[in-house]
Amino acid sequence: RDVYILAVNFKVYPSAFGRRALEVVKAAERVAREFEGTVSVIIAPPHTEIARISSSVERVIVYAQHVDPVEPGAHTGSVPVEAVKEAGARGSLVNHSERKLRLDEIERVVERLKVVGLEQLVCADTPRAAAAIAVFEPTYVAVEPPELIGTGIAVSRAKPEVVTKAVESVTRVSPNVPVLVGAGIVSREDARRSVELGARGVLVASAVMKAADPYAKMRELAEGLAPRR
Numbered sequence: 001r002d003v004y005i006l007a008v009n010f011k012v013y014p015s016a017f018g019r020r021a022l023e024v025v026k027a028a029e030r031v032a033r034e035f036e037g038t039v040s041v042i043i044a045p046p047h048t049e050i051a052r053i054s055s056s057v058e059r060v061i062v063y064a065q066h067v068d069p070v071e072p073g074a075h076t077g078s079v080p081v082e083a084v085k086e087a088g089a090r091g092s093l094v095n096h097s098e099r100k101l102r103l104d105e106i107e108r109v110v111e112r113l114k115v116v117g118l119e120q121l122v123c124a125d126t127p128r129a130a131a132a133i134a135v136f137e138p139t140y141v142a143v144e145p146p147e148l149i150g151t152g153i154a155v156s157r158a159k160p161e162v163v164t165k166a167v168e169s170v171t172r173v174s175p176n177v178p179v180l181v182g183a184g185i186v187s188r189e190d191a192r193r194s195v196e197l198g199a200r201g202v203l204v205a206s207a208v209m210k211a212a213d214p215y216a217k218m219r220e221l222a223e224g225l226a227p228r229r
């Protein structure tokens with residue numbers, strides 16, 4: 001049976017740091033426990049929070065939000081893959097539309113993450129870009145139309161053809177790479193529709209990071225993803 005993915009990008013929302021972040025992490029941990037075997041929960045906190053958060057989770061999977069395409073050495077202010085591995089992350093987002101890389105950089109970063117044993121969740125703006133990225137066989141490809149990010153208007157509702165096309169084109173190139181979708185996903189219904197359109201999960205940010213009750217919001221989204229019992 002497929003396990004669905006609920007990936008929460010903390011971005012740099014006020015709730016992404018310090019004590020408030022740990023509350024979101026605790027909520028994520030609770031959802032991961034309740035949906036064990038059905039929904040895997042990935043969280044992507046800011047780099048500064050990775051070490052502390054990684055040491056406080058059991059079931060939740062911690063990813064970085066970005067890694068730089070550089071090797072350890074003289075690169076002031078950069079974050080090489082070795083840094084996020086050392087901090088305890090299990091993988092990284094790559095090429096988020098707020099942190100884009102060139103295609104050759106994406107290839108290099110995916111390769112380097114694989115070499116050090118970290119997972120790769122690579123974002124794409126369009127189904128075409130998703131297919132180009134799928135060639136690198138990352139752990140996941142996530143398609144997010146940038147114009148819907150943060151709007152509360154779900155890609156699965158407003159642009160269902162983006163989801164179906166991304167699934168189709170990624171599957172044609174790399175049949176084993178699961179496709180996630182994101183942008184504007186805020187409700188159980190948005191998550192359910194994403195799965196119906198062929199996605200293996202969702203990538204969300206504002207719905208959880210701005211929620212008064214992050215636990216209730218993550219549980220709602222997980223319920224939308226999880227197959228009927």
Ligand code: G3P
Nearest residue numbers: 009149150184204205206
């Ligand atoms: O990485 C996920 C993100 O870009 C989607 O943002 O706020 O529309 O869920 P949001």
